[in-house]
Amino acid sequence: MISQDHIVTGIVVKAYGGFFYVHDGLTVRECTLRGRLRYTKKKVMVGDRVQIVTGQDNKGVVENLLPRRSVLERPAVANVDQAVIVFSLCDPEPNLGLLERFLITTMLNKINPIICFNKVDLAKESQAEIVSRYRENYNVIVTSAVTGEGLDFLRQALNDSITVFAGPSGVGKSTLLNAIIPGLKQKTGEISVRLKSGKHTTRHSELIALPGGGFVVDTPGFSNMDLPDLKPEALAGFFPGIGDYQTNCYFNGCLHYKEPGCTIKKAVEEGRIEGARYRQYLEFLEQLLDRRRR
Ligand SMILES: Nc1nc2c(ncn2[C@@H]2O[C@H](COP(=O)(O)OP(=O)(O)O)[C@@H](O)[C@H]2O)c(=O)[nH]1
Ligand SMILES: [Mg+2]
Ligand SMILES: [Zn+2]
DSSP: OOOOOEEEEEEEEEEETTEEEEEOSSOEEEEEEOHHHHSSSSOOOTTOEEEEEEOSTTEEEEEEEOOOSOEETTTTEESOOEEEEEEESSSSOOOHHHHHHHHHHHHHTTOEEEEEEEOGGGOOGGGHHHHHHHHTTSEEEEOOTTTOTTHHHHHHHHTTSEEEEESOTTSSHHHHHHHHSTTOOOOOSOOOHHHHHSSOOOOOOOOEEOTTSOEEEEOOOOSOOOOOOOOGGGGGGGSTTTGGGGGGOSSTTOOSSSOSSOHHHHHHHTTSSOHHHHHHHHHHHHHHHHHHHO
8 A cells, every 4th residue: 555645834943964944743754845845036035934744754845935024134034023131230231232132133033132131140130120121112031940939920921932042142041941951951151152263163053842842943053133224214114112102203204313393302391201322322323314324
């Protein structure tokens, strides 16, 4: 008797050496691509939902690429729902300008940001203020991979989504993932591959399956990230808590900079928008205006 081929839907969790590893809900299958998928412009990537024909020994062939919701370039992953942006409260201290650029870049990619302030076990009293400031406008989780504080909240936030762990290196991304995923052994405490060898080695992104459903992507961490190219007029929209005020400014297309009759400047004066946050907005705005002049 000839065995029946089965078509199942799964998610590409890894692409390596010409093979696509597809998680079908039960197992991971090593798949090749059907010829016509090899020669199209739209390449199958990690995070893609695909239909595969299952074969023997956990093998299979990718037959169809299902529509994508989104594509992230760095790391190269499709269908990312959210990013956990990890910064440590200490060792290293958080670079808040960098955090803001991560937040803007994430929102620009239509990915929902969650801020994770890690290493709370090392934090000083004074840093509670940073946490409460961000809580006003973002979803914030405070964790320690050492004491276990906040790990339940982190686990809950990841259920059933594809989540990228972003943030600088050394903040504890891999340690957190090891703490919440039984059996996972991501390398931790490493100096970035690039620094050590002096040359850039290609990293393959991989989806890690969560016990409760959903996937996460660990990243080596970016120590820098440019402010994305936005129209200066659009910037306020990427500052939750500031953008909400802008509909009533006197000038259409107000940059909330030097214009009279600006409702945002008024809100800053009256303490409804925090001064530090507005100054961060101005710093980015000036960068964008500078780029436009060049
Ligand atoms: N005290 C403390 N150390 C941590 C915590 N999380 C991670 N670390 C340490 O921070 C260092 C960097 O962690 P790692 O997970 O490699 O950071 P990554 O580069 O963001 O993946 C390691 O030495 C970890 O043991 C934490 O919550 N508290
Ligand atoms: Mg790491
Ligand atoms: Zn204004």
